Amino acid sequence: MTTTTNPSTESSRDDFTTGEGLRALLHRLHTGGEDAWVNDPVARDLMEFAAEKYKALARKHRLDTWEAVAAAFDAMQNRSTLEARDPWAIITHAVRITCIYEERAQGLLCSVHQARRSHVSAFHDPERFSDRDTALSDYHPAFHVSDDLPSDIEPNSHDLLGSAQACMSATSAAEDAIALLCLLDWPTDTARASVEHVCGALTKAGTRQSAYEALRRDRHARVLLDLPRRAWTALLRALLGNPHPAYAATSAGRGVLLRLLLGETLELLLRDDDLILALAVAAPRHRGGEQR
Incomplete structure:
Protein backbone atom coordinates (compact mmCIF):
# COMPACT_ATOMS: atom_id res chain seq x y z
CA MET A 1 0.00 0.00 0.00
CA THR A 2 1.39 3.36 -0.99
CA THR A 3 0.63 6.51 1.03
CA THR A 4 0.99 9.95 -0.38
CA THR A 5 1.44 13.18 1.52
CA ASN A 6 0.50 16.64 0.48
CA PRO A 7 3.74 18.52 -0.25
CA SER A 8 2.19 21.85 0.74
CA THR A 9 1.21 20.47 4.14
CA GLU A 10 4.70 19.10 4.74
CA SER A 11 6.32 22.36 3.75
CA SER A 12 4.00 24.33 6.04
CA ARG A 13 4.92 22.11 8.95
CA ASP A 14 8.65 22.57 8.30
CA ASP A 15 8.33 26.33 7.82
CA PHE A 16 8.38 27.74 11.37
CA THR A 17 7.41 31.19 10.08
CA THR A 18 3.84 29.89 9.89
CA GLY A 19 1.66 29.01 12.85
CA GLU A 20 1.47 25.31 11.96
CA GLY A 21 5.19 25.06 11.27
CA LEU A 22 6.07 26.76 14.56
CA ARG A 23 3.69 24.53 16.52
CA ALA A 24 5.23 21.40 14.95
CA LEU A 25 8.76 22.60 15.71
CA LEU A 26 7.92 23.50 19.31
CA HIS A 27 6.31 20.09 19.87
CA ARG A 28 9.46 18.43 18.55
CA LEU A 29 11.69 20.55 20.79
CA HIS A 30 9.53 19.89 23.85
CA THR A 31 9.55 16.13 23.32
CA GLY A 32 13.23 16.03 22.42
CA GLY A 33 14.51 16.38 25.96
CA GLU A 34 16.71 18.94 27.68
CA ASP A 35 19.30 19.17 24.87
CA ALA A 36 16.80 19.52 22.06
CA TRP A 37 17.24 23.30 21.78
CA VAL A 38 21.02 22.82 21.59
CA ASN A 39 21.15 19.94 19.14
CA ASP A 40 18.22 20.63 16.85
CA PRO A 41 19.56 22.30 13.69
CA VAL A 42 16.35 24.32 13.18
CA ALA A 43 16.32 25.85 16.68
CA ARG A 44 19.17 28.24 15.86
CA ASP A 45 17.36 29.36 12.70
CA LEU A 46 14.23 29.92 14.75
CA MET A 47 16.04 32.20 17.21
CA GLU A 48 17.70 34.14 14.39
CA PHE A 49 14.30 34.60 12.77
CA ALA A 50 12.88 35.83 16.11
CA ALA A 51 15.78 38.28 16.44
CA GLU A 52 15.01 39.77 13.05
CA LYS A 53 11.25 39.75 13.72
CA TYR A 54 11.45 41.60 17.05
CA LYS A 55 14.42 43.84 16.36
CA ALA A 56 12.25 46.89 15.64
CA LEU A 57 10.12 46.28 18.74
CA ALA A 58 13.22 46.09 20.93
CA ARG A 59 14.62 49.28 19.39
CA LYS A 60 11.33 51.06 20.03
CA HIS A 61 11.70 50.39 23.76
CA ARG A 62 15.45 51.15 23.74
CA LEU A 63 16.42 47.53 24.44
CA ASP A 64 18.94 45.14 22.98
CA THR A 65 17.54 42.82 20.33
CA TRP A 66 18.46 39.70 22.27
CA GLU A 67 16.44 40.86 25.25
CA ALA A 68 13.38 40.56 23.03
CA VAL A 69 14.63 37.18 21.78
CA ALA A 70 14.96 35.99 25.38
CA ALA A 71 11.35 37.02 26.02
CA ALA A 72 10.28 35.12 22.89
CA PHE A 73 12.19 32.02 24.04
CA ASP A 74 10.44 32.13 27.43
CA ALA A 75 7.06 32.41 25.71
CA MET A 76 7.86 29.38 23.53
CA GLN A 77 8.23 27.23 26.64
CA ASN A 78 4.63 27.82 27.74
CA ARG A 79 1.96 25.21 27.12
CA SER A 80 -0.48 27.95 26.13
CA THR A 81 1.74 28.80 23.15
CA LEU A 82 1.69 25.20 21.95
CA GLU A 83 -2.09 25.03 22.18
CA ALA A 84 -2.79 28.48 20.73
CA ARG A 85 -4.48 28.87 17.37
CA ASP A 86 -1.76 31.34 16.37
CA PRO A 87 1.46 30.71 18.37
CA TRP A 88 3.25 33.70 16.85
CA ALA A 89 0.50 36.03 18.10
CA ILE A 90 0.98 34.74 21.65
CA ILE A 91 4.75 35.14 21.42
CA THR A 92 4.53 38.64 19.95
CA HIS A 93 2.16 39.76 22.69
CA ALA A 94 4.47 38.33 25.38
CA VAL A 95 7.51 40.04 23.85
CA ARG A 96 5.68 43.38 23.65
CA ILE A 97 4.61 43.24 27.31
CA THR A 98 8.10 42.21 28.42
CA CYS A 99 9.68 45.08 26.47
CA ILE A 100 7.29 47.57 28.00
CA TYR A 101 8.06 46.54 31.57
CA GLU A 102 11.77 46.12 30.83
CA GLU A 103 11.84 49.73 29.72
CA ARG A 104 9.87 50.83 32.79
CA ALA A 105 12.23 48.89 35.06
CA GLN A 106 15.25 50.62 33.57
CA GLY A 107 13.59 53.99 33.99
CA LEU A 108 12.52 53.32 37.57
CA LEU A 109 15.85 51.68 38.48
CA CYS A 110 14.12 48.56 39.74
CA SER A 111 13.60 44.96 38.69
CA VAL A 112 11.20 43.92 35.94
CA HIS A 113 9.21 42.00 38.55
CA GLN A 114 8.67 45.21 40.53
CA ALA A 115 7.91 47.27 37.42
CA ARG A 116 5.04 44.90 36.60
CA ARG A 117 3.28 45.95 39.82
CA SER A 118 0.88 48.84 39.27
CA HIS A 119 1.72 50.66 42.50
CA VAL A 120 5.38 50.78 41.42
CA SER A 121 4.96 51.56 37.71
CA ALA A 122 2.70 54.50 38.63
CA PHE A 123 5.77 56.50 39.70
CA HIS A 124 7.65 58.66 37.22
CA ASP A 125 11.25 58.01 36.25
CA PRO A 126 13.81 59.58 38.61
CA GLU A 127 15.38 62.82 37.45
CA ARG A 128 18.74 64.32 38.26
CA PHE A 129 18.88 67.91 39.46
CA SER A 130 21.07 68.69 36.45
CA ASP A 131 18.52 67.36 33.94
CA ARG A 132 16.68 70.69 33.89
CA ASP A 133 17.95 74.19 33.22
CA THR A 134 15.66 75.58 35.92
CA ALA A 135 16.46 74.93 39.55
CA LEU A 136 14.24 72.33 41.22
CA SER A 137 13.10 74.77 43.89
CA ASP A 138 11.77 77.13 41.23
CA TYR A 139 9.19 74.79 39.72
CA HIS A 140 8.49 71.89 42.11
CA PRO A 141 5.45 72.53 44.37
CA ALA A 142 7.05 70.63 47.26
CA PHE A 143 9.47 73.53 47.72
CA HIS A 144 6.81 76.25 47.57
CA VAL A 145 6.32 76.66 51.30
CA SER A 146 6.45 79.58 53.68
CA ASP A 147 6.63 79.97 57.42
CA ASP A 148 3.36 81.12 58.98
CA LEU A 149 3.36 83.46 61.89
CA PRO A 150 1.14 82.46 64.82
CA SER A 151 -1.16 85.36 63.98
CA ASP A 152 -1.49 84.13 60.38
CA ILE A 153 -2.75 80.67 61.28
Missing part, protein backbone atom coordinates in the same frame (compact mmCIF):
# COMPACT_ATOMS: atom_id res chain seq x y z
CA GLU A 154 -6.50 80.51 60.89
CA PRO A 155 -8.28 78.27 63.38
CA ASN A 156 -10.45 75.56 61.88
CA SER A 157 -14.22 75.69 62.01
CA HIS A 158 -14.37 74.00 65.41
CA ASP A 159 -11.95 76.56 66.89
CA LEU A 160 -13.87 79.39 65.29
CA LEU A 161 -17.28 78.40 66.59
CA GLY A 162 -17.01 76.74 69.93
CA SER A 163 -13.53 75.95 71.24
CA ALA A 164 -13.32 76.62 74.93
CA GLN A 165 -9.56 77.10 74.56
CA ALA A 166 -9.89 80.03 72.16
CA CYS A 167 -8.98 83.48 73.43
CA MET A 168 -12.63 84.46 73.05
CA SER A 169 -15.68 82.31 72.62
CA ALA A 170 -17.65 82.40 69.42
CA THR A 171 -20.65 83.75 71.27
CA SER A 172 -18.68 86.69 72.61
CA ALA A 173 -17.24 87.36 69.16
CA ALA A 174 -20.69 87.39 67.64
CA GLU A 175 -22.02 89.73 70.32
CA ASP A 176 -19.11 92.12 69.80
CA ALA A 177 -19.70 92.03 66.04
CA ILE A 178 -23.35 92.92 66.64
CA ALA A 179 -22.33 95.73 68.95
CA LEU A 180 -19.93 97.08 66.32
CA LEU A 181 -22.69 97.22 63.73
CA CYS A 182 -25.06 98.94 66.15
CA LEU A 183 -22.43 101.59 66.88
CA LEU A 184 -22.29 102.29 63.15
CA ASP A 185 -26.04 102.96 62.82
CA TRP A 186 -27.12 99.48 61.81
CA PRO A 187 -30.60 98.64 63.19
CA THR A 188 -30.21 96.31 66.17
CA ASP A 189 -32.58 93.62 64.92
CA THR A 190 -30.99 93.65 61.45
CA ALA A 191 -27.47 93.50 62.89
CA ARG A 192 -28.28 90.58 65.17
CA ALA A 193 -30.15 88.58 62.54
CA SER A 194 -27.40 89.18 59.97
CA VAL A 195 -24.50 88.18 62.24
CA GLU A 196 -26.30 85.07 63.51
CA HIS A 197 -27.12 84.01 59.95
CA VAL A 198 -23.49 84.46 58.87
CA CYS A 199 -22.25 82.48 61.89
CA GLY A 200 -24.68 79.66 61.11
CA ALA A 201 -23.53 79.52 57.49
CA LEU A 202 -19.91 79.54 58.64
CA THR A 203 -20.55 76.55 60.88
CA LYS A 204 -22.01 74.56 57.99
CA ALA A 205 -19.41 75.58 55.40
CA GLY A 206 -16.36 74.99 57.59
CA THR A 207 -14.19 77.74 56.05
CA ARG A 208 -14.63 81.45 55.68
CA GLN A 209 -14.04 81.36 51.93
CA SER A 210 -16.73 78.71 51.37
CA ALA A 211 -19.17 80.53 53.62
CA TYR A 212 -18.50 83.81 51.81
CA GLU A 213 -19.19 82.32 48.38
CA ALA A 214 -22.35 80.58 49.57
CA LEU A 215 -23.74 83.67 51.29
CA ARG A 216 -22.82 85.98 48.43
CA ARG A 217 -25.16 84.00 46.17
CA ASP A 218 -27.87 83.56 48.82
CA ARG A 219 -30.47 85.97 47.49
CA HIS A 220 -33.15 84.39 49.70
CA ALA A 221 -31.25 85.26 52.89
CA ARG A 222 -30.67 88.82 51.73
CA VAL A 223 -34.36 89.28 51.08
CA LEU A 224 -35.32 87.82 54.47
CA LEU A 225 -32.85 90.15 56.20
CA ASP A 226 -34.20 93.07 54.14
CA LEU A 227 -30.73 94.21 53.11
CA PRO A 228 -29.74 95.95 49.88
CA ARG A 229 -27.14 94.18 47.75
CA ARG A 230 -24.53 96.83 48.58
CA ALA A 231 -25.04 96.49 52.34
CA TRP A 232 -25.08 92.66 52.18
CA THR A 233 -21.78 92.51 50.25
CA ALA A 234 -20.08 94.99 52.56
CA LEU A 235 -21.30 93.08 55.62
CA LEU A 236 -19.97 89.76 54.35
CA ARG A 237 -16.57 91.22 53.58
CA ALA A 238 -16.41 92.88 56.97
CA LEU A 239 -17.46 89.81 58.97
CA LEU A 240 -15.70 87.07 56.97
CA GLY A 241 -12.88 89.02 55.34
CA ASN A 242 -11.93 89.62 51.74
CA PRO A 243 -11.58 86.16 50.11
CA HIS A 244 -8.84 87.23 47.69
CA PRO A 245 -5.55 85.42 48.49
CA ALA A 246 -3.65 88.71 48.40
CA TYR A 247 -5.49 89.82 51.57
CA ALA A 248 -5.12 86.52 53.46
CA ALA A 249 -2.62 87.81 56.04
CA THR A 250 -4.15 91.27 56.41
CA SER A 251 -6.87 92.58 58.66
CA ALA A 252 -9.15 93.00 55.67
CA GLY A 253 -8.63 89.35 54.76
CA ARG A 254 -9.26 87.97 58.25
CA GLY A 255 -12.58 89.64 58.88
CA VAL A 256 -14.17 90.89 62.09
CA LEU A 257 -15.18 87.47 63.50
CA LEU A 258 -11.72 85.98 63.16
CA ARG A 259 -10.01 89.12 64.46
CA LEU A 260 -12.19 89.00 67.56
CA LEU A 261 -11.41 85.32 68.09
CA LEU A 262 -7.69 86.03 67.72
CA GLY A 263 -7.84 88.49 70.62
CA GLU A 264 -8.61 91.88 69.13
CA THR A 265 -11.05 93.98 71.10
CA LEU A 266 -13.97 96.10 70.02
CA GLU A 267 -11.89 99.20 70.76
CA LEU A 268 -9.17 98.06 68.35
CA LEU A 269 -11.70 97.39 65.62
CA LEU A 270 -13.12 100.90 66.01
CA ARG A 271 -9.65 102.26 65.18
CA ASP A 272 -9.69 100.51 61.80
CA ASP A 273 -10.73 103.43 59.60
CA ASP A 274 -11.27 101.35 56.45
CA LEU A 275 -13.52 98.88 58.26
CA ILE A 276 -15.52 101.57 60.01
CA LEU A 277 -16.01 103.57 56.83
CA ALA A 278 -17.14 100.52 54.82
CA LEU A 279 -19.70 99.45 57.42
CA ALA A 280 -20.94 102.97 58.11
CA VAL A 281 -21.51 103.75 54.44
CA ALA A 282 -23.24 100.37 53.93
CA ALA A 283 -25.58 100.77 56.92
CA PRO A 284 -29.11 100.12 55.63
CA ARG A 285 -31.35 103.14 55.42
CA HIS A 286 -34.87 101.75 55.33
CA ARG A 287 -36.41 104.07 52.86
CA GLY A 288 -39.04 103.01 50.43
CA GLY A 289 -37.19 104.22 47.35
CA GLU A 290 -33.94 102.38 48.02
CA GLN A 291 -33.07 99.76 45.43
CA ARG A 292 -32.76 96.19 46.66
Whole structure:
Protein backbone atom coordinates (compact mmCIF):
# COMPACT_ATOMS: atom_id res chain seq x y z
CA MET A 1 0.00 0.00 0.00
CA THR A 2 1.39 3.36 -0.99
CA THR A 3 0.63 6.51 1.03
CA THR A 4 0.99 9.95 -0.38
CA THR A 5 1.44 13.18 1.52
CA ASN A 6 0.50 16.64 0.48
CA PRO A 7 3.74 18.52 -0.25
CA SER A 8 2.19 21.85 0.74
CA THR A 9 1.21 20.47 4.14
CA GLU A 10 4.70 19.10 4.74
CA SER A 11 6.32 22.36 3.75
CA SER A 12 4.00 24.33 6.04
CA ARG A 13 4.92 22.11 8.95
CA ASP A 14 8.65 22.57 8.30
CA ASP A 15 8.33 26.33 7.82
CA PHE A 16 8.38 27.74 11.37
CA THR A 17 7.41 31.19 10.08
CA THR A 18 3.84 29.89 9.89
CA GLY A 19 1.66 29.01 12.85
CA GLU A 20 1.47 25.31 11.96
CA GLY A 21 5.19 25.06 11.27
CA LEU A 22 6.07 26.76 14.56
CA ARG A 23 3.69 24.53 16.52
CA ALA A 24 5.23 21.40 14.95
CA LEU A 25 8.76 22.60 15.71
CA LEU A 26 7.92 23.50 19.31
CA HIS A 27 6.31 20.09 19.87
CA ARG A 28 9.46 18.43 18.55
CA LEU A 29 11.69 20.55 20.79
CA HIS A 30 9.53 19.89 23.85
CA THR A 31 9.55 16.13 23.32
CA GLY A 32 13.23 16.03 22.42
CA GLY A 33 14.51 16.38 25.96
CA GLU A 34 16.71 18.94 27.68
CA ASP A 35 19.30 19.17 24.87
CA ALA A 36 16.80 19.52 22.06
CA TRP A 37 17.24 23.30 21.78
CA VAL A 38 21.02 22.82 21.59
CA ASN A 39 21.15 19.94 19.14
CA ASP A 40 18.22 20.63 16.85
CA PRO A 41 19.56 22.30 13.69
CA VAL A 42 16.35 24.32 13.18
CA ALA A 43 16.32 25.85 16.68
CA ARG A 44 19.17 28.24 15.86
CA ASP A 45 17.36 29.36 12.70
CA LEU A 46 14.23 29.92 14.75
CA MET A 47 16.04 32.20 17.21
CA GLU A 48 17.70 34.14 14.39
CA PHE A 49 14.30 34.60 12.77
CA ALA A 50 12.88 35.83 16.11
CA ALA A 51 15.78 38.28 16.44
CA GLU A 52 15.01 39.77 13.05
CA LYS A 53 11.25 39.75 13.72
CA TYR A 54 11.45 41.60 17.05
CA LYS A 55 14.42 43.84 16.36
CA ALA A 56 12.25 46.89 15.64
CA LEU A 57 10.12 46.28 18.74
CA ALA A 58 13.22 46.09 20.93
CA ARG A 59 14.62 49.28 19.39
CA LYS A 60 11.33 51.06 20.03
CA HIS A 61 11.70 50.39 23.76
CA ARG A 62 15.45 51.15 23.74
CA LEU A 63 16.42 47.53 24.44
CA ASP A 64 18.94 45.14 22.98
CA THR A 65 17.54 42.82 20.33
CA TRP A 66 18.46 39.70 22.27
CA GLU A 67 16.44 40.86 25.25
CA ALA A 68 13.38 40.56 23.03
CA VAL A 69 14.63 37.18 21.78
CA ALA A 70 14.96 35.99 25.38
CA ALA A 71 11.35 37.02 26.02
CA ALA A 72 10.28 35.12 22.89
CA PHE A 73 12.19 32.02 24.04
CA ASP A 74 10.44 32.13 27.43
CA ALA A 75 7.06 32.41 25.71
CA MET A 76 7.86 29.38 23.53
CA GLN A 77 8.23 27.23 26.64
CA ASN A 78 4.63 27.82 27.74
CA ARG A 79 1.96 25.21 27.12
CA SER A 80 -0.48 27.95 26.13
CA THR A 81 1.74 28.80 23.15
CA LEU A 82 1.69 25.20 21.95
CA GLU A 83 -2.09 25.03 22.18
CA ALA A 84 -2.79 28.48 20.73
CA ARG A 85 -4.48 28.87 17.37
CA ASP A 86 -1.76 31.34 16.37
CA PRO A 87 1.46 30.71 18.37
CA TRP A 88 3.25 33.70 16.85
CA ALA A 89 0.50 36.03 18.10
CA ILE A 90 0.98 34.74 21.65
CA ILE A 91 4.75 35.14 21.42
CA THR A 92 4.53 38.64 19.95
CA HIS A 93 2.16 39.76 22.69
CA ALA A 94 4.47 38.33 25.38
CA VAL A 95 7.51 40.04 23.85
CA ARG A 96 5.68 43.38 23.65
CA ILE A 97 4.61 43.24 27.31
CA THR A 98 8.10 42.21 28.42
CA CYS A 99 9.68 45.08 26.47
CA ILE A 100 7.29 47.57 28.00
CA TYR A 101 8.06 46.54 31.57
CA GLU A 102 11.77 46.12 30.83
CA GLU A 103 11.84 49.73 29.72
CA ARG A 104 9.87 50.83 32.79
CA ALA A 105 12.23 48.89 35.06
CA GLN A 106 15.25 50.62 33.57
CA GLY A 107 13.59 53.99 33.99
CA LEU A 108 12.52 53.32 37.57
CA LEU A 109 15.85 51.68 38.48
CA CYS A 110 14.12 48.56 39.74
CA SER A 111 13.60 44.96 38.69
CA VAL A 112 11.20 43.92 35.94
CA HIS A 113 9.21 42.00 38.55
CA GLN A 114 8.67 45.21 40.53
CA ALA A 115 7.91 47.27 37.42
CA ARG A 116 5.04 44.90 36.60
CA ARG A 117 3.28 45.95 39.82
CA SER A 118 0.88 48.84 39.27
CA HIS A 119 1.72 50.66 42.50
CA VAL A 120 5.38 50.78 41.42
CA SER A 121 4.96 51.56 37.71
CA ALA A 122 2.70 54.50 38.63
CA PHE A 123 5.77 56.50 39.70
CA HIS A 124 7.65 58.66 37.22
CA ASP A 125 11.25 58.01 36.25
CA PRO A 126 13.81 59.58 38.61
CA GLU A 127 15.38 62.82 37.45
CA ARG A 128 18.74 64.32 38.26
CA PHE A 129 18.88 67.91 39.46
CA SER A 130 21.07 68.69 36.45
CA ASP A 131 18.52 67.36 33.94
CA ARG A 132 16.68 70.69 33.89
CA ASP A 133 17.95 74.19 33.22
CA THR A 134 15.66 75.58 35.92
CA ALA A 135 16.46 74.93 39.55
CA LEU A 136 14.24 72.33 41.22
CA SER A 137 13.10 74.77 43.89
CA ASP A 138 11.77 77.13 41.23
CA TYR A 139 9.19 74.79 39.72
CA HIS A 140 8.49 71.89 42.11
CA PRO A 141 5.45 72.53 44.37
CA ALA A 142 7.05 70.63 47.26
CA PHE A 143 9.47 73.53 47.72
CA HIS A 144 6.81 76.25 47.57
CA VAL A 145 6.32 76.66 51.30
CA SER A 146 6.45 79.58 53.68
CA ASP A 147 6.63 79.97 57.42
CA ASP A 148 3.36 81.12 58.98
CA LEU A 149 3.36 83.46 61.89
CA PRO A 150 1.14 82.46 64.82
CA SER A 151 -1.16 85.36 63.98
CA ASP A 152 -1.49 84.13 60.38
CA ILE A 153 -2.75 80.67 61.28
CA GLU A 154 -6.50 80.51 60.89
CA PRO A 155 -8.28 78.27 63.38
CA ASN A 156 -10.45 75.56 61.88
CA SER A 157 -14.22 75.69 62.01
CA HIS A 158 -14.37 74.00 65.41
CA ASP A 159 -11.95 76.56 66.89
CA LEU A 160 -13.87 79.39 65.29
CA LEU A 161 -17.28 78.40 66.59
CA GLY A 162 -17.01 76.74 69.93
CA SER A 163 -13.53 75.95 71.24
CA ALA A 164 -13.32 76.62 74.93
CA GLN A 165 -9.56 77.10 74.56
CA ALA A 166 -9.89 80.03 72.16
CA CYS A 167 -8.98 83.48 73.43
CA MET A 168 -12.63 84.46 73.05
CA SER A 169 -15.68 82.31 72.62
CA ALA A 170 -17.65 82.40 69.42
CA THR A 171 -20.65 83.75 71.27
CA SER A 172 -18.68 86.69 72.61
CA ALA A 173 -17.24 87.36 69.16
CA ALA A 174 -20.69 87.39 67.64
CA GLU A 175 -22.02 89.73 70.32
CA ASP A 176 -19.11 92.12 69.80
CA ALA A 177 -19.70 92.03 66.04
CA ILE A 178 -23.35 92.92 66.64
CA ALA A 179 -22.33 95.73 68.95
CA LEU A 180 -19.93 97.08 66.32
CA LEU A 181 -22.69 97.22 63.73
CA CYS A 182 -25.06 98.94 66.15
CA LEU A 183 -22.43 101.59 66.88
CA LEU A 184 -22.29 102.29 63.15
CA ASP A 185 -26.04 102.96 62.82
CA TRP A 186 -27.12 99.48 61.81
CA PRO A 187 -30.60 98.64 63.19
CA THR A 188 -30.21 96.31 66.17
CA ASP A 189 -32.58 93.62 64.92
CA THR A 190 -30.99 93.65 61.45
CA ALA A 191 -27.47 93.50 62.89
CA ARG A 192 -28.28 90.58 65.17
CA ALA A 193 -30.15 88.58 62.54
CA SER A 194 -27.40 89.18 59.97
CA VAL A 195 -24.50 88.18 62.24
CA GLU A 196 -26.30 85.07 63.51
CA HIS A 197 -27.12 84.01 59.95
CA VAL A 198 -23.49 84.46 58.87
CA CYS A 199 -22.25 82.48 61.89
CA GLY A 200 -24.68 79.66 61.11
CA ALA A 201 -23.53 79.52 57.49
CA LEU A 202 -19.91 79.54 58.64
CA THR A 203 -20.55 76.55 60.88
CA LYS A 204 -22.01 74.56 57.99
CA ALA A 205 -19.41 75.58 55.40
CA GLY A 206 -16.36 74.99 57.59
CA THR A 207 -14.19 77.74 56.05
CA ARG A 208 -14.63 81.45 55.68
CA GLN A 209 -14.04 81.36 51.93
CA SER A 210 -16.73 78.71 51.37
CA ALA A 211 -19.17 80.53 53.62
CA TYR A 212 -18.50 83.81 51.81
CA GLU A 213 -19.19 82.32 48.38
CA ALA A 214 -22.35 80.58 49.57
CA LEU A 215 -23.74 83.67 51.29
CA ARG A 216 -22.82 85.98 48.43
CA ARG A 217 -25.16 84.00 46.17
CA ASP A 218 -27.87 83.56 48.82
CA ARG A 219 -30.47 85.97 47.49
CA HIS A 220 -33.15 84.39 49.70
CA ALA A 221 -31.25 85.26 52.89
CA ARG A 222 -30.67 88.82 51.73
CA VAL A 223 -34.36 89.28 51.08
CA LEU A 224 -35.32 87.82 54.47
CA LEU A 225 -32.85 90.15 56.20
CA ASP A 226 -34.20 93.07 54.14
CA LEU A 227 -30.73 94.21 53.11
CA PRO A 228 -29.74 95.95 49.88
CA ARG A 229 -27.14 94.18 47.75
CA ARG A 230 -24.53 96.83 48.58
CA ALA A 231 -25.04 96.49 52.34
CA TRP A 232 -25.08 92.66 52.18
CA THR A 233 -21.78 92.51 50.25
CA ALA A 234 -20.08 94.99 52.56
CA LEU A 235 -21.30 93.08 55.62
CA LEU A 236 -19.97 89.76 54.35
CA ARG A 237 -16.57 91.22 53.58
CA ALA A 238 -16.41 92.88 56.97
CA LEU A 239 -17.46 89.81 58.97
CA LEU A 240 -15.70 87.07 56.97
CA GLY A 241 -12.88 89.02 55.34
CA ASN A 242 -11.93 89.62 51.74
CA PRO A 243 -11.58 86.16 50.11
CA HIS A 244 -8.84 87.23 47.69
CA PRO A 245 -5.55 85.42 48.49
CA ALA A 246 -3.65 88.71 48.40
CA TYR A 247 -5.49 89.82 51.57
CA ALA A 248 -5.12 86.52 53.46
CA ALA A 249 -2.62 87.81 56.04
CA THR A 250 -4.15 91.27 56.41
CA SER A 251 -6.87 92.58 58.66
CA ALA A 252 -9.15 93.00 55.67
CA GLY A 253 -8.63 89.35 54.76
CA ARG A 254 -9.26 87.97 58.25
CA GLY A 255 -12.58 89.64 58.88
CA VAL A 256 -14.17 90.89 62.09
CA LEU A 257 -15.18 87.47 63.50
CA LEU A 258 -11.72 85.98 63.16
CA ARG A 259 -10.01 89.12 64.46
CA LEU A 260 -12.19 89.00 67.56
CA LEU A 261 -11.41 85.32 68.09
CA LEU A 262 -7.69 86.03 67.72
CA GLY A 263 -7.84 88.49 70.62
CA GLU A 264 -8.61 91.88 69.13
CA THR A 265 -11.05 93.98 71.10
CA LEU A 266 -13.97 96.10 70.02
CA GLU A 267 -11.89 99.20 70.76
CA LEU A 268 -9.17 98.06 68.35
CA LEU A 269 -11.70 97.39 65.62
CA LEU A 270 -13.12 100.90 66.01
CA ARG A 271 -9.65 102.26 65.18
CA ASP A 272 -9.69 100.51 61.80
CA ASP A 273 -10.73 103.43 59.60
CA ASP A 274 -11.27 101.35 56.45
CA LEU A 275 -13.52 98.88 58.26
CA ILE A 276 -15.52 101.57 60.01
CA LEU A 277 -16.01 103.57 56.83
CA ALA A 278 -17.14 100.52 54.82
CA LEU A 279 -19.70 99.45 57.42
CA ALA A 280 -20.94 102.97 58.11
CA VAL A 281 -21.51 103.75 54.44
CA ALA A 282 -23.24 100.37 53.93
CA ALA A 283 -25.58 100.77 56.92
CA PRO A 284 -29.11 100.12 55.63
CA ARG A 285 -31.35 103.14 55.42
CA HIS A 286 -34.87 101.75 55.33
CA ARG A 287 -36.41 104.07 52.86
CA GLY A 288 -39.04 103.01 50.43
CA GLY A 289 -37.19 104.22 47.35
CA GLU A 290 -33.94 102.38 48.02
CA GLN A 291 -33.07 99.76 45.43
CA ARG A 292 -32.76 96.19 46.66
